[in-house]
Amino acid sequence: MTTLSASKSSIAFGKRSAGTLSAGSPSSDEKSSAGRLVRFSTLAAPVAAANMPLAVYLPPIYARDFGLSLGAIGLIFLIGRLWDAILDPLIGSLSDRTRSRWGRRKPWIAAGSLLFALSSCALFFPAGAITPTSLVTILFVFYIGWTAIQIPYLAWSGEISGQYHERTRIATYQTVLTSVGLFAMLVLPTLADQIRPGDGRLQLGLMGGMLLATLLPGVILTLTAFDEPAPLFPPERFSLGQSLRSVFANKLLLRVLASDFAVTSGQSIRSALIVFYVSFYMGRPEWAAGLFLFQFVFGILAGPIWMRIALRFGKHRTAVAGELVQVAINLGLLLVTPGNFALLLVLTLAQGLAQGSGNLMLRAMVADIADKHRLETGEERSGLYYSVFSLSMKAAQAVAIGIALPLVAWLGFKANGTNSQAALDGVKLVFALGPALAHALSALLLARFPLDEAAHAAIRRQLDTVPADLVPAE
Structure with a gap:
């Protein structure tokens, strides 16, 4: 973990406006009740x-x-x-x-x-x-x-x-x-x-x-x-250039953004092609919408499952595991044939249970990265970091559709005409391999991510020990 020098640390601490949480917020070592988290x-x-x-x-x-x-x-x-x-x-x-x-x-x-x-x-x-x-x-x-x-x-x-x-x-x-x-x-x-x-x-x-x-x-x-917890630092004058520099200079944030871009790209390729895959390759148009709903039903159960895994093994390791599971599921689609709809149902159920595992962990990791940046620079950047996280997701959705649809068209697929078997096989390959490669890239980007539980705990100890006499009045 990168740390501040003693002189820089004292300057940063001197800039802080508050180091404690408000009365209605949990303390640093307190778990919020399930009821309050549902409300929030x-x-x-x-x-x-x-x-x-x-x-x-x-x-x-x-x-x-x-x-x-x-x-x-x-x-x-x-x-x-x-x-x-x-x-x-x-x-x-x-x-x-x-x-x-x-x-x-x-x-x-x-x-x-x-x-x-x-x-x-x-x-x-x-x-x-x-x-x-x-x-x-x-x-x-x-x-x-x-x-x-x-x-x-x-x-x-x-x-x-x-x-x-x-x-x-x-x-x-x-x-x-x-x-x-x-x-x-x-x-x-x-x-x-x-x-x-x-x-x-x-x-x-x-x-x-x-x-x-x-x-x-x-x-x-x-x-x-x-x-709301009181901010640690007083507000700065808005500078677009400074804001952009704080994003592009943060290597950990860029890794998370790239990983999320890959995750969302894989999900969006699957969403963009699922109707074509089920209707044309599988020959089951009556299942085109139903299969998507089937996946979503089990997707609701996915969050608590992956949370339990993350509480044991940490966020980035869980994200890597989730992405590798996604790789295996999507490669399994290569084994599906039009006459084997049962295997597709099983893989769709598994897809639902693995759904969002990477997105969930990556979103939580952004706050840890913001803590690290706050300690090193004295700058509050949580809102900015979450905004570019949202942007990466939206950009991935647009790029995935812009690649997947022209690609299957280039392979000969026609949404309103007769398709050869080669064109239908092309839809299958893009539907399976596109997400598999994207999720593999996401896992690779998160391998050996340095900001784990121990590194973050050290950061929080420094952020949470602010002498009261260094807190200026608002």
Whole structure:
């Protein structure tokens, strides 16, 4: 572990504004109750669930039911994603520098929730005609509100406790609630199709209703679950250049970001091709949506399983193990033939139980890296670090789709025509080998990761022993 020199350490300690936790937060050696962690994690459900309609359902519904051209919709949602990419590090850095009587993260979450709710009403319950201009305006506000919740919320989750393993527990509860929210968003449009097939307004209403119904209790329960820990350092003047340098100069953070990029790429390749694989290669189109739901059901159980493993072996070792399991599962797909659907079901069940193991551990590791940076430099960067973590995930989703779909097309596959056996085998190879290689790369990047439990404990001992007379008044 890199440590400060004595002179630099004294300077850093002299800059600190607080070294203790607020009254409503657990102490450094205290475990939070399951009830409080569930309360804190409830906001994860609507925040994560919002991604599903934006990525899958809204574009075709707005094209089919509201008459917008596919070209206009594609451009609008691309602009929205670019705007989102700008907002992530901006709001992350600004929330790091926020100081208020309510804390750094809570004001952003509260204000973001209001914008998120208002824009969701306009997005999911359109009162009149939708034009490209009105859709751009709605998405502009929606992304501000969504990001103002998501990034400070992730940063706060890494600050509730300084304990190495407690951070794994917190991330696990959030992961489980995230899976529940995503599962609900997968089921609701399916139910709408059973009631009134092809009714986009009904699908929008059910999805929007789910978001709004879970948002208000989620905000209240989350904001009252814990008090925010007081920041260790006073706020700095915002500098985009300095913020970017602190990201690109942090080698451990870059390893985690690269690993997460690989993990998410593998998952996104699988998601992008699963309908084609099941419908065309396996010849079972009636299972295309059901198999995805089948995987998600078991994915809800995955978080607690991997948490138990991580509490025994540590985060990075568990992440490596999880990624190697994913490699084995995806290579197993090479053995599946159209006549062996039972083997595909078994591998899908295993995929669900391994789902998110890497993402979960990597998210918890970001907070440990932020602690190391805080000790070495006296800079608060949790919000910024979680914002670039979110960016790496979003970039991986876009890149994976941009590679997987053109690749299977290059191999001869046609989504609306007759396919040769060679083209179908090409879909199978990309569906199996793409994720396998991505998860193998993720495991390789995390091998021998130096910031383990012992190294982090040494960092926390230095961060937690701040003399009271060195704490300046706010």
